[in-house]
Amino acid sequence: MQITREADYAIRCVLHLSRCKEGSATVGDIAEAQSIPRTFAAKILQKLSKAKIVKSVRGIKGGFRLARDPARISILDVIEAIQGPLNVNICVLDRQSCERQPTCMVHPIWVEIQILLKERLAYYTFDKFNDKKGSL
Amino acid sequence: MQITREADYAIRCVLHLSRCKEGSATVGDIAEAQSIPRTFAAKILQKLSKAKIVKSVRGIKGGFRLARDPARISILDVIEAIQGPLNVNICVLDRQSCERQPTCMVHPIWVEIQILLKERLAYYTFDKFNDKKGSL
DNA sequence: CCTTTTAGGAGTAATTTTATCCTATTTTAA
DNA sequence: TTAAAATAGGATAAAATTACTCCTAAAAGG
Ligand code: SF4
Ligand code: SF4
Numbered sequence: 001m002q003i004t005r006e007a008d009y010a011i012r013c014v015l016h017l018s019r020c021k022e023g024s025a026t027v028g029d030i031a032e033a034q035s036i037p038r039t040f041a042a043k044i045l046q047k048l049s050k051a052k053i054v055k056s057v058r059g060i061k062g063g064f065r066l067a068r069d070p071a072r073i074s075i076l077d078v079i080e081a082i083q084g085p086l087n088v089n090i091c092v093l094d095r096q097s098c099e100r101q102p103t104c105m106v107h108p109i110w111v112e113i114q115i116l117l118k119e120r121l122a123y124y125t126f127d128k129f130n131d132k133k134g135s136l
Numbered sequence: 137m138q139i140t141r142e143a144d145y146a147i148r149c150v151l152h153l154s155r156c157k158e159g160s161a162t163v164g165d166i167a168e169a170q171s172i173p174r175t176f177a178a179k180i181l182q183k184l185s186k187a188k189i190v191k192s193v194r195g196i197k198g199g200f201r202l203a204r205d206p207a208r209i210s211i212l213d214v215i216e217a218i219q220g221p222l223n224v225n226i227c228v229l230d231r232q233s234c235e236r237q238p239t240c241m242v243h244p245i246w247v248e249i250q251i252l253l254k255e256r257l258a259y260y261t262f263d264k265f266n267d268k269k270g271s272l
Numbered sequence: 273c274c275t276t277t278t279a280g281g282a283g284t285a286a287t288t289t290t291a292t293c294c295t296a297t298t299t300t301a302a
Numbered sequence: 303t304t305a306a307a308a309t310a311g312g313a314t315a316a317a318a319t320t321a322c323t324c325c326t327a328a329a330a331g332g
Contacts, residue, residue: 059330195299196307
């Protein structure tokens with residue numbers, strides 16, 4: 001029931017890119033500014049790139065930038081890009097994973113909680129961090 | 137971001153005890169009826185016993201029964217008895233676990249989500265499963 | 273072509289999850 | 303009193319996941 005370090009790091013990466021002046025940054029910049037192990041940050045940015053959340057530019061003067069407007073990237077998007085689809089219990093996404101699901105009285109509760117959680121995580125988009133005075 | 141099998145099993149155990157006619161059952165009964173590995177169920181019931189959610193009776197004719205009214209046992213109680221306090225991100229319960237917390241703009245979101253989640257899980261108490269026609 | 277930078281796959285150590293096993297200890301019924 | 307039935311608790315272990323690192327290739331600019 002806890003978010004992974006990898007997903008937390010990914011959120012930091014996107015937050016960094018959404019707030020940096022130039023609009024783009026290298027792995028090294030991001031990793032250092034956000035206290036993420038460099039090689040791990042590189043892997044995370046690759047995943048975000050595959051999920052079309054960031055875009056990469058190779059070669060000298062390259063780096064990463066957001067693939068779309070911060071207002072159209074949510075915390076949920078980033079988490080699911082890293083961890084795969086959110087699933088608060090095995091039976092929510094794949095009903096066949098539990099033989100007891102058809103008669104289980106707890107199952108609907110997990111479905112409800114998952115919807116609640118996803119709604120809330122989707123509400124927080126990265127434009128909501130821009131006009132505050134906090135640091136990176 | 138997923139509940140463990142152990143916690144899911146624990147919920148099944150409490151649900152079983154809250155619904156069984158005699159008011160008490162042995163590890164064997166519970167394990168078989170709820171499709172839980174027998175020795176694992178025993179361990180889980182020990183944890184629930186330590187958390188004062190169930191009470192044990194030793195010796196022949198022994199077994200487990202709920203330690204209090206089902207209306208006073210929530211899904212959250214059971215989960216926390218098994219997994220320890222709910223913590224959606226490392227920084228929520230222990231702020232010092234992340235050096236970035238004092239200036240982090242994401243931190244408050246996790247705090248909010250944790251409250252939301254705990255409220256919902258605490259809402260579902262085991263009396264709410266009793267008047268439905270579903271199986272165990 | 274040389275440097276800087278990302279791409280991608282393989283590999284690995286640590287931790288957590290998901291259990292099992294064995295040896296008490298308690299209780300009761302024969 | 304003794305055997306059977308039940309929980310208590312500690313040790314152990316396989317499997318999966320997490321949290322990374324390493325290495326080589328490929329692209330881009332000067
Ligand atoms: S027992 Fe119910 S809640 Fe648990 S995994 Fe199966 S269907 Fe889901
Ligand atoms: S970076 Fe922010 S959200 Fe992530 S662990 Fe640290 S304080 Fe919490």
